[in-house]
Amino acid sequence: MTKQTPADRLEAIASAADEAARALARIDPATRAAALVAASDAITAEADDLVALAMSETGLAEARLRGELKRTAVQLRLFADTVVDGAYLDARIDRADPDFALGPRPDVRRVNEPVGPVLNFAASNFPFAFSVAGGDTAAALAAGNPVIVKAHPGHPLLSERTAEVVAAALEGAGLPSGTLQLIAGQDAGTAMLRHPLVKAASFTGSVRGGRVLADIAAARPDPIPFYGELGSVNPVFVTAGALAARAGEIAAGLVASVGGSAGQLCTKPGFVFLPAGHGLDDAIAAASAEVEEHRMLNPRIAEGYVRRREEILGTAGVRVVHAGSVRTDEGGQGWVTPTIVAVAVADLRVGLGTLLDECFGPLTVLVEVPDGTDFAELLGEFFEGNLTVTVHRADGDDVAGLVRAAARHAGRVLFDGWPTGVAVTPAMQHGGPWPATTSGGTSVGTAAIARFVQGVAYQNAPAELLPPPLRDDNPWGVPQRIAPAGESSEWGGRAAGG
Structure with a gap:
């Protein structure tokens, strides 16, 4: 070619x-x-x-x-x-x-x-x-x-x-x-x-x-x-109740989601909000150490990942949970393992200009927040549109406000899982507000x-000039919504309980 x-x-x-x-x-x-x-x-x-x-x-x-x-x-x-x-x-x-x-x-x-x-x-x-x-x-x-x-x-x-x-x-x-x-x-x-x-x-x-x-x-x-x-950074929010119920499962799932296919997925979780003192560092580091290095798609993408990774690691307040690795072979191809870092929410505010942009590759940022923080407010403060927002919760956790905010910020709201892996099914929504998508x-x-x-209306068209889906004999057998004569006299009846 x-x-x-x-x-x-x-x-x-x-x-x-x-x-x-x-x-x-x-x-x-x-x-x-x-x-x-x-x-x-x-x-x-x-x-x-x-x-x-x-x-x-x-x-x-x-x-x-x-x-x-x-x-x-x-x-x-x-x-x-x-x-x-x-x-x-x-x-x-x-x-x-x-x-x-x-x-x-x-x-x-x-x-x-x-x-x-x-x-x-x-x-x-x-x-x-x-x-x-x-x-x-x-x-x-x-x-x-x-x-x-x-x-x-x-x-x-x-x-x-x-x-x-x-x-x-x-x-x-x-x-x-x-x-x-x-x-x-x-x-x-x-x-x-x-x-x-x-x-x-x-x-x-x-x-x-x-x-x-x-x-x-x-x-x-x-x-x-x-x-x-x-672009999409797919924020994840983890409640204290979820941590208490399944901390090990959350750590393992996070690493699998970030490390899969070298993190080169539009649904990779880029930010994970956790209660300060979450205690997941060791489990995340151990799981990350088990991930074998993976080649990135091409040298240009590898170069961009290396540059972005260095920017994040060099930002004030960033703590390395697992450093990961980057290796460049003789052909310029990059081979990588997951890098997981953490930052206090106060330091995230200071480092917004460096930290918030998407990192295309196996890197994610844990954001540690004080007890009592309103996750819904953080979602609105830090993020534009995304493909996904994920909520990890436990029974009894009040996340209704977060879920309502998530539905305004993303096309897909997930519970107790990870956004990588998009099911091919009729109800799937893979899109969201800008910059996740341009036109919804x-x-x-x-x-x-x-x-x-594109919609086309035909007014008083002769039967033989109508497209098949609009003909009375319906040769294609498609669903037709028919408004019969006289119907308008009853409009509003359903709203009135008629």
């Missing part, structure tokens, strides 16, 4: 996606769903080769990558069922009503339709689940859109091979040529983001990079939606499809 898709190829790629979009809009749900299942089967069949490529390019462990590939295959199947179900179309039919409460009502019918070609910027840390065939691609395809994937330079060979496998499966199942295409290079990605035929974009990566791309999308002559998943929504779970559709 070339490092940069030539500029003269971009126009052909965009045009092919536009043609595919027109064809996809006419394809029935059963065919689209079968194509997603075919893509799932195809990457599963090629698992050995794909995992070997991913291991060589990312340094991630085989077990992790096999699990991630399975997650990707399952996600495609989940969206296949979502397509067949059809509830995401939100088909609404308001019958013509000459006696409508506000005057005669025309026949109005509304449905969600595909937005058009979607540009997906693949992530480095999930070479399957957030890359070529990952969640954003699956959601956009399920909505009936073609996808152009900007490959991540951290795994170019894997990207190329995955794209070949998935594109062939989709086209073999009846979807048009151009349904899935791949481009490479930063310049190609930004040029495609500006292309008038691209109608939405998704991104998983850094706050800095995501903000640049979001600004490009907003500055277009025709601004488009940009769904970026950016979720990149995991079936609600992710809502990012790549």
Whole structure:
């Protein structure tokens, strides 16, 4: 795969996606769903080769990558069922009503339709689940859109091979040529983001990079939606009751969550708030010492981690619980073990400028707070939006205020667990307020499809010109919400208990 898709190829790629979009809009749900299942089967069949490529390019462990590939295959199947179900179309039919409460009502019918070609910027840390065939691609395809994937330079060979496998499966199942295409290079990605035929974009990566791309999308002559998943430090709050009940379990779980995949996860807990005198240092240090060194994704990420780690270790008031290790090999690759530090909440306030930024790697900060501290106030004081907030509690602990605050600060609120590990399930929310994401929504779970559709209403349309989900004979068999004539005379009755 070339490092940069030539500029003269971009126009052909965009045009092919536009043609595919027109064809996809006419394809029935059963065919689209079968194509997603075919893509799932195809990457599963090629698992050995794909995992070997991913291991060589990312340094991630085989077990992790096999699990991630399975997650990707399952996600495609989940969206296949979502397509067949059809509830995401939100088909609404308001019958013509000459006696409508506000005057005669025309026949109005509304449905969600595909937005058009979607540009997906693949992530480095999930070479399957957030890359070529990952969640954003699956959601956009399920909505009936073609996808152009900007490959991540951290795994170019894997990207190329995955794209070949998935594109062939989709086209073999009846979807048009151009349904899935791949481009490479930063310049190609930004040029495609500006292309008038691209109608939405998704991104998983850094706050800095995501903000640049979001600004490009907003500055277009025709601004488009940009769904970026950016930074998150995923604060964790542990009550005294939780410590008394399961201190050892909390220490072990923390280390496993921070050390997994060398801490290169958007859901890694970056800050853990604990009562002062928690007594977990020895257990955390012992568990951390058992973690084997792990290669980071690439030299650039390793360099950034080393720099950030040194900043944190050099901040006044920081106490080292477990120093961890960093080793650079002859190829510039970084090999690391977990670093756990602690700081009093008063010193955190003084060192905000250094400590609060995300550290992408296996490092977390324990924040020690005095008895009686209101965790909800600390959440509001220190943090903007996050993907997750976690609460460790015991029976009888009053955490209602913290939970209400957490729901305003994060897309997912967890209890007595750890945020790493995002279940691929319909109800999952993987998103949150800025800077966790740029535009809300979720990149995991079936609600992710809502990012790549747009509502269209048809007023007094002839039956033969209506899209299938809005026709009275309902050929696709999707759920329809029908407001019959005369209904408006009863509005408000439910509120009055009628």
